Amino acid sequence: MILLRFKRAGPIEISDEVEGLLRQYRQREGQNEMGGVLVGWQRDVDDTFVVCDMSLPSCEHKAGKMWFQLNPIFAQSYLDRVFKASSGVICYCGFWHTHPEENPIRSRPDRKVLSDLFCNGKLNFSWQLGLIIGDTGKIYSWCQYEDGTCEQAVCIHNSKAGNSPAINRSTSAIQLSFENFSRFLWGKSRKKPE
Numbered sequence: 078m079i080l081l082r083f084k085r086a087g088p089i090e091i092s093d094e095v096e097g098l099l100r101q102y103r104q105r106e107g108q109n110e111m112g113g114v115l116v117g118w119q120r121d122v123d124d125t126f127v128v129c130d131m132s133l134p135s136c137e138h139k140a141g142k143m144w145f146q147l148n149p150i151f152a153q154s155y156l157d158r159v160f161k162a163s164s165g166v167i168c169y170c171g172f173w174h175t176h177p178e179e180n181p182i183r184s185r186p187d188r189k190v191l192s193d194l195f196c197n198g199k200l201n202f203s204w205q206l207g208l209i210i211g212d213t214g215k216i217y218s219w220c221q222y223e224d225g226t227c228e229q230a231v232c233i234h235n236s237k238a239g240n241s242p243a244i245n246r247s248t249s250a251i252q253l254s255f256e257n258f259s260r261f262l263w264g265k266s267r268k269k270p271e
């Protein structure tokens with residue numbers, strides 16, 4: 078797993094599964110950018126936020142060689158499914174996408190995607206994580222804060238297996254009991270599932 082240290086957002090852990098998926102979907106010659114949303118949960122024991130899953134690339138999103146635009150309805154339905162399957166434990170925490178470059182770095186539009194969500198969405202936290210995977214597998218990360226500022230992580234690779242629940246994609250296998258998080262919403266507020 079990868080441990081990202083942020084002064085303001087605190088420690089954020091990227092699970093092995095998410096790291097593997099990011100590398101698997103890195104942009105290859107001739108492909109368009111790909112992306113999706115990131116989800117995770119707050120581990121109370123050590124106050125670390127764990128990014129445990131991400132939505133997979135889909136042709137529902139719009140993209141070109143050097144741009145990517147998320148389909149909000151598609152992303153929301155993934156988030157709703159995860160939220161429900163985890164009994165409200167796992168929720169939206171950020172956005173991932175690919176760049177056709179070896180050393181990825183956030184662009185102005187990348188920052189805007191996240192800062193706009195603070196205005197148009199209803200988020201769980203005062204931060205969102207941005208992850209960009211370069212074409213050789215390098216991962217760039219930053220936190221976008223509600224006040225418009227950004228922070229780049231100090232990244233620590235850790236081979237030790239993280240203590241995070243994996244999402245079973247076919248069943249609602251997660252049986253952890255945590256305080257419910259409000260779920261991520263795009264636009265109009267909706268009722269929380271029972």
Ligand SMILES: [Zn+2]
Nearest residue numbers: 174176184187
């Ligand atoms: Zn980008």
